[in-house]
Amino acid sequence: MILAEHYPVLIIVISLLSAFTILIAGWLNKKTCLPISLATIFVQLLLAFSILHHVVIMREPIHYWLGGWAPPWGIEYVVDAFNAYVLVIVLFVCLLTAIYAKRSIEKELPRKIVPFYVVFQLLVTGLCGIIVTGDIFNLYVFLEIASLAAYALIAAAGGRSLKASYNYVIMGSIGACFYLLGVGFLYSVTGSLNMHDLALLLPPLYENKVVQAAFVFFVVGISIKMALFPLHIWQPDAYTYAPSAVSVIIAAAMSKVSIYAFIRIFFSVFTTEFIHLYVPIADVLSWIAAIAIIVGSVIAIMQTNLKRMLAYSSVSQIGYIVLGVGLYSTQWGLYGALIHILNHAITKGCLFMVAGAIIYRTGLRSIKDFEGLGKKMPYTCAAFTLAALSMIGVPPTVGFITKLYLVLASLEAVEYVYVGVILASTLLNLVYFWRVIDRMYFVRKEGAGENEHAIKKEEAPGSMVIPTLVLGSLCVIVGLLWLAGAETPLLPIVDQAVNALLGTGVAAP
Amino acid sequence: MTEGLIVSSYIPLLAILCPATAAILILLSSKRPNVRESWTIIAGILQFSLIASMIPTVLDKKVVQCLLFPQTMFEGIAFGFKVDAFGLIFALTASFLWILVSFYSIGYMRSLKEHAQTRYYFCFAIAIFGAIGVAMSANLLSMYVFFEILTVSTYPLVIHEQSEEAIRAGHKYFAYLLTAGVFLLFAIMMTYYLTGTTDFTNGGIKALAELGSAYKLTLIILFFCFLLGFMKAAWMPFHSWLPTAMIAPTPVSALLHAVAVVKAGVFGIVRIVCYIYGVELMTSLYLGIALACIAGFTMIVANLFAIAQDNLKRRLAYSTINQLSYIILGAALLTSNGIRGAMIHIPFHGFMKITLFLCAGAIMVVTGKKNISEMGGVGRKMPVTMLAFTITAFGMCGIPPACGFISKWFLCLGTLQAHEIVFLFVLLTASLLDVVYFFPIIHTAFFKQPEGEAKAMEVKEAPLFMLIPLSITAIFSVLFLLDFILGLNVISMYFYKLVEVALENVI
Incomplete structure (x- = not known):
């Protein structure tokens, strides 16, 4: 068990070294890139699982001092139930994306296979780093690693993606600057960068305007990174024009990591007491989230491009999570947020994989051309249906569980507007997702008449379909696991994570 | 349902697994129509016998219980089945008629040489899965799960013809029934929030009746939310989805839009009146x-x-x-x-x-x-x-x-x-x-x-x-x-x- 204490840093080191190994190995032989990347992420995932196991069993976080320097002087990695939970989710999605990427990248970026895997691995490094670190400046560093990797990956497709990536660079840099300003402000008053240390030092300084300003900088900075409405303007283009595999990872994993950072800063550096007494921002956040949910869905309805529609749907789904955070003072709010991190990662990952698979096989991007796809690509479309039902929130899928928690939290907060918003969002989701399902299965092509038997099965390659189907079926399986409550290990993890967040600072001593 | 003797048994689970298994087998044998249809028939007969086997126990004034998850993520809500006399009536009706309609479907679909028959039988089995689930649910939340499955699975049946008119009818069907689902979800969560339980209780949930006069208006509003939630019962003025849904093939109209779906709606209303609100509370609020x-x-x-x-x-x-x-x-x-x-x-x-x-x-x-x-x-x-x-x-x-x-x-x-x-x-x-x-x-x-x-x-x-x-x-x-x-x-x-x-x- 002592070994487990080294796992957080191992996850980062392995990943970083692997990125350079891929570069060298790929230079010698292109075919080695994928196996190395896969093996690395797989090992990382195993490590993440054992960390999660350790943390949940021992009921206390893992601390790792980088270079043996004790905090607050050295950099410390702290992993509690919340980190470990997000870490497993992110690495799992990364693993599936890596498998999925093989054929997709061969087709979309045939000349950039080696650079793709190098940058992809760097992105994974950055994402893991953000999650495991217990130091706000270190978090910034990893945030930049991840963001720069993401900019490059998005731009890799060329053409319109260059502009999308450029927009993202500008917006992302502004976000990062805000975050860095926040770090600087806190450092100037406390002289510390360690999250746990800050949580101890800050309470006497809560009235200090610098601290309050720092908090606002953090919130705005990370809000840009996670594309919270109305700071989402970079996001639809970036998701739409990025290569398929990249869309999957930034939509499913990267957005979750930004949210992780948001929640971490919110509750572990600052505390609920601070937010409650000095910066009453919870209401504001909830309202913004409510507007995001509705506006995101309404704009999604207007889209004709599948990936763009999914991007706007993400704007709305981020709203769900932030609404949960905003309702943290209720018994169920944070549960809703944390649960939706997993739920949305699975669902959106699956949906973007479907979009990518359709582009791979048929080149279709526009929803109105999807007639007959249900026959042509049965497995892909089945996965889409499962994920879409989950987005709508049909039981027993994961989306339904989130909805339950958020409705209960809103009821407890006596905010019937939010209840209305969540329920209305169900119907809006129905409108834009069902339109796609209708096209795939039921609407007949004009003039095609009865010769629908002529449609041949042309499924995407197995390495793309299997990850998609895995995520699609997880939409239901995880939903049932949540429903099973304390009988499965899933809910107790979230339980512990919520308690850690609402307790004192970065959980326990 | 809390009173009286409870008999734990896997029969409800097995019964509900029949149509679910059949649905998968139907998909797998889509190329061989005779095998495909026989799955439906076998599942129907098996399901009916399983459900019928519970009759003696229930007549003995016992309740057959099968909780899949005794404790869901919400304290006080289980997920599973409890079959009482009222539930059994509905389950018996639906499962018996399913067998007959399956035979009928074979004749009907083959005579008319309908297309997409695999999808038809698949969705039919899933719809029965939902209907029987509604009948046997132990509480509102479990019921809601099956309720929504029933709604979604009947959509492909309604638009079976796949003409523009059929799809428009399907949209109307969804617009009504899923909006209803939203109201129902709200009502269920509100009930849970007020009482901490959603179990069907003989004579109504006590905690709901004991809320006092300050909650009178809340209870009335809640009742109407439930009522809106059970739009499947096609009460006026929220009925027009039902005539529209008649564009479906006749066996679908017969079993689903005369028995399974609409009866699930009235079944829900009776459940609310008798097992959630209870006769006394209904009288005192003039809701009756x-x-x-x-x-x-x-x-x-x-x-x-x-x-x-x-x-x-x-x-x-x-x-x-x-x-x-x-x-x-x-x-x-x-x-x-x-x-x-x-x-x-x-x-x-x-x-x-x-x-x-x-x-x-x-x-x-x-x-x-x-x-x-x-x-x-x-x-x-x-x-x-x-x-x-x-x-x-x-x-x-x-x-x-x-x-x-x-x-x-x-x-x-x-x-x-x-x-x-x-x-x-x-x-x-x-x-x-x-x-x-x-x-x-x-x-x-x-x-x-x-x-x-x-x-x-x-x-x-x-x-x-x-x-x-x-x-x-x-x-x-x-x-x-x-x-x-x-x-x-x-x-x-x-x-x-x-x-x-x-x-x-x-x-």
Whole structure:
């Protein structure tokens, strides 16, 4: 068990070294890139699982001092139930994306296979780093690693993606600057960068305007990174024009990591007491989230491009999570947020994989051309249906569980507007997702008449379909696991994570 | 359901797994139609026997329980099945009729050479999965899960034709039923928030009744949210999805839109009235009267609409809307006879209405006619079909020899017991209107001359796959009445006994 204490840093080191190994190995032989990347992420995932196991069993976080320097002087990695939970989710999605990427990248970026895997691995490094670190400046560093990797990956497709990536660079840099300003402000008053240390030092300084300003900088900075409405303007283009595999990872994993950072800063550096007494921002956040949910869905309805529609749907789904955070003072709010991190990662990952698979096989991007796809690509479309039902929130899928928690939290907060918003969002989701399902299965092509038997099965390659189907079926399986409550290990993890967040600072001593 | 003895058993789980397994097997054997259809039949028979095997236990005043997750993520909510007498009535009806309709479907779909038959049987099995789940659910949340599965799985059946009109109908269907789902979810969560439980409890949830007068308005609003949630019961003015859904193939209209889906709606309403709110709370909040008014309004207006329809299936759909409100009215009267009438009308109306729809389908397959005005002489061409139609149409109007008479008798007694003479008149008027729109059909079929040549006069019945199921349901409709009047103790008597057990729990 002592070994487990080294796992957080191992996850980062392995990943970083692997990125350079891929570069060298790929230079010698292109075919080695994928196996190395896969093996690395797989090992990382195993490590993440054992960390999660350790943390949940021992009921206390893992601390790792980088270079043996004790905090607050050295950099410390702290992993509690919340980190470990997000870490497993992110690495799992990364693993599936890596498998999925093989054929997709061969087709979309045939000349950039080696650079793709190098940058992809760097992105994974950055994402893991953000999650495991217990130091706000270190978090910034990893945030930049991840963001720069993401900019490059998005731009890799060329053409319109260059502009999308450029927009993202500008917006992302502004976000990062805000975050860095926040770090600087806190450092100037406390002289510390360690999250746990800050949580101890800050309470006497809560009235200090610098601290309050720092908090606002953090919130705005990370809000840009996670594309919270109305700071989402970079996001639809970036998701739409990025290569398929990249869309999957930034939509499913990267957005979750930004949210992780948001929640971490919110509750572990600052505390609920601070937010409650000095910066009453919870209401504001909830309202913004409510507007995001509705506006995101309404704009999604207007889209004709599948990936763009999914991007706007993400704007709305981020709203769900932030609404949960905003309702943290209720018994169920944070549960809703944390649960939706997993739920949305699975669902959106699956949906973007479907979009990518359709582009791979048929080149279709526009929803109105999807007639007959249900026959042509049965497995892909089945996965889409499962994920879409989950987005709508049909039981027993994961989306339904989130909805339950958020409705209960809103009821407890006596905010019937939010209840209305969540329920209305169900119907809006129905409108834009069902339109796609209708096209795939039921609407007949004009003039095609009865010769629908002529449609041949042309499924995407197995390495793309299997990850998609895995995520699609997880939409239901995880939903049932949540429903099973304390009988499965899933809910107790979230339980512990919520308690850690609402307790004192970065959980326990 | 908390009181009384609880018997833990896996039978409910096994029963519900039958259609689910069948659905998967159907998909797998899509290339071999005979194998595919036999899965449906096997699953249907297996499911019915499993459900029927619970009858003795339930008649013993016990509850069969099978909790999959005794503790979901919300404290105090389990996920699973508890089969009590009332649930068993619905489950028996739905699972028995599924077997018959499956046979009928084979005849119907093959005669018309319909496309996408695998999808049809697959969705049908999933829909039954949902319906049986609704019947056996232990609490509101479990019920909601199956409720939504039922809604979603019936969409592909409604739009089976895949024409533009069908898809538009499907959208309307979804718009109504999923909006209803949203209201239902809100109501369920609100109930949980107020009481900490969503279990169906005999005589209503105590915590809800003990909330005090400050919550009076909340409870009233909550009740109407529930009511909106059960739009599946097609009460007016939220009924128009049902006639629209008639664009589906006839077996679908027969089983789903006369039995499974709509009965799930009224089943839900009765559950709310008797097992969530409870008779006392309903009386003290005057919700019974309010509900009865809605039901009374629906009964009269739906019948007036029905008179104006020329399409047979649409007329039957409006008749369904009317008959569903009989059940709602019975529950709303909050008297023992009223509730008895309501509960017994669930299976009885199921058997009768399914016969009527199956007849309509048979006529369509043989003659291709959908409109009543074209049906001159059909009675002579298809004597067996029209005989079944006539008998059950009589039943619908509350005239022997079909069992509709019994439920109406109890409902009328219920109105008297509740001292609501107005509703007695509403009931009788509605029955009279039933006569007004059913008898012309019979008249046209038997006494009008067919248009065109005399060749159409030869007897030409529907395939046996279709004829036998509809004869069986018609015979059962008669048997139920004979059972009751003559005191024969044949198998259909179980319905009466179950109703008595259920009634004991409620009042």
